[in-house]
Amino acid sequence: MWLKLSTLALLPVVILQGLKVRKNTPRLAEASGDRDGVCGQGQPLSLLILGDSAAAGVGVESQQEALSGSILSCLQDEYQVRWKLHAKTGDTTQQVIAATQLLAPQQYDVVVTSIGVNDVTKLMSAKKWLKQQQILFQDIQNRFHPRLIIVSGVPPMQHFEALPHPLAWLFGQYATQMNLQLQHWLAPQAQFEFLQFDIQTFQAMNLPMASDGFHPSKEIYTIWGQQIAALVRQYFHS
Template identity: 35%
Template sequence: MHFPRLHARVHPEIAVKFALFPYLLAQGAWLRQTALVLPEPPGARTGFAGKGAPLRMLVLGDSSAAGVGTDHLDQALPGQLRDLLAPHYEIHWHLEAKTGRTTRQMFKRLVKMEPEPFDVAVTALGVNDITKRASRENWLEDTELMLDLLETKFGVRQTYVSGIPRIGDFPLLPPTLRWILGKQGLRYDAGLSDMVQRRDNTFHIPADLPLDGLMSKDGFHPGPVVYAEWAKRLADQILHNFPAAPPAEVQVVKN
């Protein structure tokens, strides 16, 4: 079989992915058929907690935002983040998350939602974009569109963008696929960090979390301990950055 000559700037994982594409497709199909599928856990997706200065928080994303890998949303990112912030603020939180969701799908969902003002948004997206073969450029463009919409339609004052987790450490994945997706994850996350740094009031929260022995039983999603560390990193940044005084009312854009 003859392959076109690869350009010198092609990243190693792309070259391997190209050369092994039929094998990787078969491996991916096998994983979809055999992998343990965990449900989204029960729990309130909106509510109030704590006392103090009001803080309106939107958590949005994919299965990790939805808490897959835990028995209840209280153990997941939204619940643990809420509990860490509640001693300092009167939290009104809302979770908008769904298993399998890509960044483009999240953007389309936000377009359809009714405008509601939020002070803080937390995003957890990107892994599905990688596994569904979105290019890094298209993914970053979709991410920027989503971040713009959060500011203009929902009045979000600060957005905390979770980085791409270390896919190369996911025990579910076979070694070759794990290496390829892990390398892609690092490149995508580097691009995300660069893009976020060019934006005002937007913060990149690295997802280089400890995973060894702490993943859920499906080998793909975090366990409660990982969610707890993730929530702590986010809470520390929010507490450091967000003003303690009650925020001014924000006028959101009506469609």
């Protein structure tokens, strides 16, 4: 309730700041390059990446520098990875659900998701967002039968360089509530791994964001991919 009241109180300022950010923030393209293929050698592993602009590699030039490339680079010496990236800039959870339903049903060992920033910018409640996430994950399970689903948390948007306060603060509160509800729901389900997007740690390491101050840089994509690869190894070697 307090967040709803805060939103109403801040709405005039937030609307003006949002329009200014939209006008002044550079529009970066999605990373170029292949979005599916087979690479590496070793144990067969199939991987599907779903999501929004971060999953699509906005902030770097090529998919090799993006999330997909980082994951593959970490896994290719141990696994022969059959992989697919299905992501689009601006997609909300509801749009990812619709996009996922266009994919042919087939088995993937691992599904990675990166969704939520565009739901935050629409000021969606955590309760409604969680219901949409649950629909998405049910569809993922029915359509792809993964053994492991790695869920990337909503970034702490209060630390986005492109966002002024109080807009950044408000978006950060929405992101925090979304993550708390999602983590609570995922926790008892062994098939899921939740991965927090830790911008504060990246900043402490002096790692830059992309030039728009909104998306990951090559360095952040590298660490994010390493974290996902570590969860894959841990799950399939245990």
